[in-house]
Amino acid sequence: MKTLEEELISCKTNNQRIFEQRTNLPGVINTIIENLEDDTCFAHIGDEPIHFSTSVQEMIDKFREILFPGYFSREKLDGANLKYSIGQTVSQLHDILAEQVTHVLRHDCLRYGQACIECENKGYGTALKVIEEIPGLRRCLAQDVIAAYEGDPAAKSHDEVIFSYPGLYAITVYRIANILHKLKIPQLPRIMSEHAHSITGIDIHPGATIGSRFVIDHGTGIVIGETSVIGNNVRVYQNVTIGALSLPPGAGEKLRDAKRHPTIEDNVIIYSGATILGGETIIGSGSVIGGNVWLTQSIPSDTKVFIETPKLIYRYQDEDK
Numbered sequence: 001m002k003t004l005e006e007e008l009i010s011c012k013t014n015n016q017r018i019f020e021q022r023t024n025l026p027g028v029i030n031t032i033i034e035n036l037e038d039d040t041c042f043a044h045i046g047d048e049p050i051h052f053s054t055s056v057q058e059m060i061d062k063f064r065e066i067l068f069p070g071y072f073s074r075e076k077l078d079g080a081n082l083k084y085s086i087g088q089t090v091s092q093l094h095d096i097l098a099e100q101v102t103h104v105l106r107h108d109c110l111r112y113g114q115a116c117i118e119c120e121n122k123g124y125g126t127a128l129k130v131i132e133e134i135p136g137l138r139r140c141l142a143q144d145v146i147a148a149y150e151g152d153p154a155a156k157s158h159d160e161v162i163f164s165y166p167g168l169y170a171i172t173v174y175r176i177a178n179i180l181h182k183l184k185i186p187q188l189p190r191i192m193s194e195h196a197h198s199i200t201g202i203d204i205h206p207g208a209t210i211g212s213r214f215v216i217d218h219g220t221g222i223v224i225g226e227t228s229v230i231g232n233n234v235r236v237y238q239n240v241t242i243g244a245l246s247l248p249p250g251a252g253e254k255l256r257d258a259k260r261h262p263t264i265e266d267n268v269i270i271y272s273g274a275t276i277l278g279g280e281t282i283i284g285s286g287s288v289i290g291g292n293v294w295l296t297q298s299i300p301s302d303t304k305v306f307i308e309t310p311k312l313i314y315r316y317q318d319e320d321k
Helices: 004-022 025-035 055-067 082-111 119-132 134-150 158-164 166-182 188-200
Strands: 202-204 222-224 241-243 275-277
Touching: 055 082, 055 134, 055 166, 055 188, 082 119, 082 188, 119 134, 119 166, 134 158, 134 166, 166 188, 166 202, 188 202
Parallel strands: 202 222, 222 241, 241 275
Antiparallel strands: none
């Protein structure tokens, strides 16, 4: 056991070592600053800042309070406060959304030297357009909820689907982001979708086209690419990829606006682990894609595609002796 004097000496020695290590920081900092001038790397210095971390979450929360009133509100809603509470939430959402849209428009304008589009005026105008879509959004999401409940015996109520299903959360964010994407708002729709992706494990590009009564059962590991087209009454299980074929180096610019992802027609079921790739791939209406199927070609309507049952090997404990 160290004496008090030995402990003091040890502490002083450690403090001296830490101080000596910290004296190296200025040199390291200078090296990093010099490295910032390397044009082969990326930096975002002197450009319009975009603050997304908390405001996007707050914006999505406000949308959910309005799209599903009473479910995610902080207070009980009834006839006495409904108009005031919803009105306040809509007003707050409008201002948050307008600010976010303004930021991304101004960011791209200044960073890429684009012509002036009156960012703030367009930001507030866009926010109003999106909020005007809320009644239609509510009707569309109601059909998603009903479809999830009707197709899942584990769901005990519509409320359970709304409160707890990650698939519905991801679909809700997608449908909002899709409106912004159609209005050609940069960055924000993708950041919203990736926020939902980080929470649910479900990655839906805001550019995808998805019909009504869309159900994601269980979720996690799902990828739906930008140019995917999905019809009505489609059900997708976990670990499904609706994606693009592997592209050669440099194909990004050449194929950026091309149809790269499949088309899934109405009333299709896609089971867990299935992978469907390619812009020319069409899954005909009423078809069923089995688990772990890999598809890069079209199939006609009312087709079932399954992998042949693998051969199982049973080895019993007595046989190992």
